[in-house]
Amino acid sequence: MPQNPAQKRFDKDADRDDGPWDVPRALIRLIEEEGLKVGDRLPPELDLVQRLGFGRSTIRETLKTWESMGVVSRNKGAGTRLTAEISRNTVRVALTIKHEAISLLRMLQVRRPLEIEAVRIAARLATPEQRKLINARAAELMAVFEAGEDWRPADHRFHNAIHDATGNPLFRQFVEQIQKCFHDIYDTPFGKAHLGEDTIPLHRPLADAIIAGDEEKAAGLTATIIDMVCTETQKISEEHHG
Structure with a gap:
């Protein structure tokens, strides 16, 4: 036609x-x-x-x-x-940011219970070798972050180490699929390559809690980390939408 x-x-x-x-x-x-x-x-x-x-x-x-x-x-x-x-000149930015915020919040809503359960299981079941790797990944993440470099790849490796420590490959697969659904569309949310940067210091105590086998503390820190990203997302959306 x-x-x-x-x-x-x-x-x-x-x-x-x-x-x-x-x-x-x-x-x-x-x-x-x-x-x-x-x-x-x-x-x-x-x-x-x-x-x-x-x-x-x-x-x-x-x-x-x-x-x-x-x-x-x-x-x-x-x-x-x-x-x-x-019009394109007056509200396009607000529209796109609002749309992006909704998509990101939906992704985080699905990811939140998966990540909380993953850290619980990792704290309970991780082998000594896996705990050492989580510790090493956390140290790498903090070193990169404190040096002012791009911490995203190190953050990805840190969370992968946690997912692998659950002994269930579906955690890593599901989280990666959820992230891919979002990042296939939005490479850098709101034009911010480091959205969630304020949560990085919490990753060290998160690693320590998992290594120590403290499920409740690990779950609480994970919930706080995701909630902080949600709050930041909502704040950016409200600032641009008024």
Whole structure:
């Protein structure tokens, strides 16, 4: 089936976009080019799918985010209507950051119980060799962090050592799959390559708790670490959304 002119125009524009925000950008372009104002109705979802070239679930997710921000109102009878002015220059950053924050918080919500259970099992079942490796990985992480270098690879190795110490390869596989789902879209959340940096000092006592076999302390520190990242994520989203 040949593309209509609108489809070609938006596909061409999307080629210049450089990340996960193609759908919001394309929607904003459509709104601007059609001159839609507050109170105007957006095209139906199926029409947006055909015109913009994105999947219906992806477009629907973006519209849900916009609805939560008060940008649009949605109901079956009236369709989707603009409830606030929107343009690339005024709200694109807020929209994309809000969308990114929601995705990151969902990922952390799933990861939290997995990580807590992993440290509990590691504290209980890790062999002496595995405890030595966790200690070494923690020392490496802290040395890199204190030197002001990129600590992310060392952090990854530290957590892998914990997951391996559970004796259950599914912990590592599941956590990596969850992270991949997020980082395939968002390489550096909010443009911050070191989101969660304030949690790094807690990794040393976390390692010590696992090595000592203290399940409760290890679980508590892990929960604190993830909660700190969630709080930082929410704060960044609120700062940009107002």
